[in-house]
Amino acid sequence: MDAPPANEKRISRFLEQSHERIFDNNKKWVEEMKIDDPEFFDKLASGQSPEYLYIGCSDSRIPANQIMGLGPGDVFIHRNIANLVPNTDLSAMSVINYAVRHLHVKHIIVCGHYGCGGIAAAMTPADLGILNPWLRNIRDVYRLHEAELDEITDEKEKNNRLVELNVFEQARNVIKLAAIQQSYAENHYPIVHGWVFDLHDGLLKDLKVDFEKELAGIQKIYNLTK
Amino acid sequence: MSILSRFRSFVYSCIGLGRSKAFSTVAQMDAFEKVLAGNKAYAQHTAKKDPELMKSLAAGQSPEILWIGCADSRIPETTICQCKPGELFVHRNIANVLTPGDANSSSVIEYSVGVLKVKRIIVCGHTKCGGANAAMGDGDLGDTLNSWLAPVRELRRKHIDELSKLPSEDAKANRLAELNVEHSLEILRKNPTVQKAIRERDLKLHGMIYDIPAAELRSMDIPEPKQLWSPPTLHR
Numbered sequence: 001m002d003a004p005p006a007n008e009k010r011i012s013r014f015l016e017q018s019h020e021r022i023f024d025n026n027k028k029w030v031e032e033m034k035i036d037d038p039e040f041f042d043k044l045a046s047g048q049s050p051e052y053l054y055i056g057c058s059d060s061r062i063p064a065n066q067i068m069g070l071g072p073g074d075v076f077i078h079r080n081i082a083n084l085v086p087n088t089d090l091s092a093m094s095v096i097n098y099a100v101r102h103l104h105v106k107h108i109i110v111c112g113h114y115g116c117g118g119i120a121a122a123m124t125p126a127d128l129g130i131l132n133p134w135l136r137n138i139r140d141v142y143r144l145h146e147a148e149l150d151e152i153t154d155e156k157e158k159n160n161r162l163v164e165l166n167v168f169e170q171a172r173n174v175i176k177l178a179a180i181q182q183s184y185a186e187n188h189y190p191i192v193h194g195w196v197f198d199l200h201d202g203l204l205k206d207l208k209v210d211f212e213k214e215l216a217g218i219q220k221i222y223n224l225t226k
Numbered sequence: 227m228s229i230l231s232r233f234r235s236f237v238y239s240c241i242g243l244g245r246s247k248a249f250s251t252v253a254q255m256d257a258f259e260k261v262l263a264g265n266k267a268y269a270q271h272t273a274k275k276d277p278e279l280m281k282s283l284a285a286g287q288s289p290e291i292l293w294i295g296c297a298d299s300r301i302p303e304t305t306i307c308q309c310k311p312g313e314l315f316v317h318r319n320i321a322n323v324l325t326p327g328d329a330n331s332s333s334v335i336e337y338s339v340g341v342l343k344v345k346r347i348i349v350c351g352h353t354k355c356g357g358a359n360a361a362m363g364d365g366d367l368g369d370t371l372n373s374w375l376a377p378v379r380e381l382r383r384k385h386i387d388e389l390s391k392l393p394s395e396d397a398k399a400n401r402l403a404e405l406n407v408e409h410s411l412e413i414l415r416k417n418p419t420v421q422k423a424i425r426e427r428d429l430k431l432h433g434m435i436y437d438i439p440a441a442e443l444r445s446m447d448i449p450e451p452k453q454l455w456s457p458p459t460l461h462r
Contacts, residue, residue: 022291023443025308030441045354045439050299052261058334060289060315063304069264072306076299079316081333091330094320094374095297101368102356107258115284118337134333193258199284202269204262 043073050076053099053190055092055170056111057083057118062197064111067204076103082118082166083110084137085173093177100179106189108174111204112167113197114160123159138162141169164207167194171209178224184215185225272311279310289315292338294331294410295350296322296357301436303350306443315344321357321403322349324410325377326417340419345429347420349410350443351403352436354396358403362395381405400435407433408448421456 033040052075054064064077078095085092099105112119121128122138142149145165152158171194174180183190192214194207219225273280293303293314303314317334324331338344351358360367361378382389385405392398411433414420423429433446 022307022309023445026306026441026443029306029308033441041439041441044300044441047354048299048356058316058338060287060313061283061311063302063309063311063314063316065302065305066311067265067268068261069268070261070302072300072302074299075302077297077302077318079318080330081337086329089330090370090374091319091323091328093370097368097370098297098320098356117287117341121337121341128336130329130336131333134329191258200280202265202272202280204265206262 048073048076048103050074050099050103051106052076053078053096053103053105053108054111055079055083055085055095055109055174056197057081057113057116059113059117061199062111062113067197067202076105081131081134082116082122082138083112083170084134084166085110085170086134086137087173087176096174096177097179100183100190104183104187104189106191108180108190108192109195110167110171110174110193111195111197112163112170113199114163115199116159116163119159119163119166123162138166141166144169164196167196167207168209170194172214172218175211175214176218176222176224181215181219181223181225276310279312283312287312287315287342289313289338289342290345291315292317292335292344292347293350294318294322294324294334294347295436296320296352296355298352298355300354300438301350301352306436306441315342320371320374321355321361321378321406322351322410323357323374323377323406324349324413326413332417335414335417336419339417339423339429343423343427345427346432347414347429348432348434349407349414350434350436351407352438353400353403354438355399355403358406359395359399362389362399362402377409378402378406381409404433404435404446407435407446411448412451412454415451416454416456418457418460421454421460425460 050073054075055078056062056064058079058081065071065075076099078092119138122135128135142162149158149162152161171192174192180190191211192209194209196205196207198205289312291314293316295301295303295318297318297320303316315338317331357375357378361375361382367375382402389398389401392401411431414431420429433448435444435446437444
């Protein structure tokens with residue numbers, strides 16, 4: 001993106017242009033898609049049947065479809081601060097519920113990223129007002145893995161490990177839900193995955209969450225299949 | 227064929243995902259690992275095309291726009307607007323509903339407006355919205371979704387006179403999607419952090435509808451509501 005002009009008076013014009021650009025870009029994209037497949041948008045209009053639900057961070061640097069090489073219609077998406085799945089959060093619960101029970105997605109991906117601002121904010125000893133309850137979920141992840149994280153002395157490394165552990169815990173939070181347990185018992189899907197995106201090289205790292213093992217592990221306490 | 231569509235075709239052939247191809251090997255990992263292969267193609271392509279972008283993205287983000295949209299798979303915001311990574315901070319939930327008590331969206335708004343200082347917020351609804359469609363009906367969607375869509379059903383109740391005059395179910399759901407965007411903007415305008423940003427640095431709010439059959443974004447003309455409550459501290 002071009003740097004905003006320094007001249008104060010020109011800034012508002014610059015902003016207008018950056019806004020209008022979105023509409024221009026949208027028109028260009030439609031033309032391109034129609035060259036590939038003239039009926040593409042008619043097909044989309046008839047409904048969605050995505051194979052994937054992606055739960056990722058709101059961070060502007062991680063456009064979910066593009067990093068996975070997927071197009072419109074392929075992936076149902078929820079994005080929030082630090083890709084959290086708190087069990088009392090009606091928003092995330094509704095997304096997962098709809099994706100599993102109505103769209104019958106086959107894979108659920110929880111995707112974090114190194115250098116996450118939400119994780120860094122949660123590691124800052126400060127009152128952040130309305131953000132406190134949300135970030136509290138991340139602090140709870142730290143507490144669950146306190147011994148391991150305390151061992152890491154490098155600040156950046158510690159945060160990056162917390163990013164990974166947060167993905168693990170949020171993937172577990174997904175697996176704890178009734179919709180997932182019941183669908184899996186009946187259909188053998190969805191499968192829950194944990195990934196981390198690296199901004200330095202654009203690559204996704206699969207944390208290899210062992211879905212069946214995790215499911216069996218949580219069901220001692222969180223079994224909601226019946 | 228443009229570079230972008232060539233790249234897209236390349237990725238699709240690479241990961242073997244036809245857009246309507248049946249997903250037969252559910253429990254097997256092959257198809258899944260192909261998505262990771264798609265990512266490798268993305269990473270290589272981006273590094274080659276714009277190595278500087280990659281470097282600057284790793285250093286931090288300063289998006290100008292907060293995009294609040296629907297979780298619907300047919301509206302990949304960065305793709306439909308041909309934006310670059312780094313340009314849109316994104317929150318997507320079922321039917322782009324905003325309520326003041328929702329910690330999820332409130333946290334997104336607080337972080338993007340208060341910390342990242344985005345210059346615009348776009349609330350984008352869409353035609354053919356499953357959420358708006360469901361809210362036009364009285365079907366039982368289960369406790370979770372019934373609760374989530376209650377504010378949209380409430381909008382239906384408030385505007386039932388206008389909605390009932392519309393000729394088709396499609397038109398009704400589309401109008402409800404518009405009313406929902408309007409309502410979300412009102413919720414935003416009541417948010418103290420948003421009010422402060424409007425007052426102090428002219429943050430702009432926009433309502434949009436994405437028309438899925440035409441794949442086009444339409445900007446809505448929404449009048450500013452009057453006499454909203456704001457904390458007295460803002461006026462000092």
